[in-house]
Amino acid sequence: MKRFALVxxxxxxxxxxxxxxxxxxxxxxxxxxxxxxxKISYKGNIFKTYEGEMxxxxxxxxxxxxIASEKFFFSVPDKEVALQLExxxxxxxxxxxVEKNGKLPWKGESNYFVDSVKVNISPLPxxxxx
Numbered sequence: 001m002k003r004f005a006l007v008x009x010x011x012x013x014x015x016x017x018x019x020x021x022x023x024x025x026x027x028x029x030x031x032x033x034x035x036x037x038x039k040i041s042y043k044g045n046i047f048k049t050y051e052g053e054m055x056x057x058x059x060x061x062x063x064x065x066x067i068a069s070e071k072f073f074f075s076v077p078d079k080e081v082a083l084q085l086e087x088x089x090x091x092x093x094x095x096x097x098v099e100k101n102g103k104l105p106w107k108g109e110s111n112y113f114v115d116s117v118k119v120n121i122s123p124l125p126x127x128x129x130x
Contacts, residue, residue, distance in 0.1 A: 023102040028111075030098040033072050034120055037093045040076070040085040047106040049075055050082035052114065054095070075108025077115070084117050092120040 035056040042050050054072040074097060076082040085093075096116040103111050 024100060024104055026101060028099045028101050030096070032094055032096055034094045035072060035092070037085060037089050037091060038071075040082060040089060042082070044105075044109075049106070049108045050077075050079070050085075051075055051109055052082075052085060054093070072112070073110050074112040074114045075103075075110045077107060077113055081115060081117060085114075088117070088119050094118045094120050 033054060033056060035054040037052065038055050039053040040050060041052075042048055052074050054074070055069050056072050057069045074095070076085065094117070095114045097112045097114050100111050100113065103109070107113070
């Protein structure tokens, strides 16, 4: 009976550890998103995290106005990346993100975590590169 209890406890602990890893550490997907960086802020009641919002445009009109768009909400765990994002608010940027299956309150409000940013240097119609 002791052996059964020991094996059962080990199986339960192993499954719990695997679930926690899968939920909070396993990278479900990663990739790049390009769009207009609308907002980056440092917020939270107990755990302060950097949170951002981008507008991803799928269709543009001739006047360079986004007709069909969606918002991409993300968290930024690295303060240096957050400071880079603060400098380019309102600009067209490309961010690299990783998506986790779950989130912990001290890591951010989103399942998407941005770890790098580049300013999109391709000019939009009617806009000069500076």
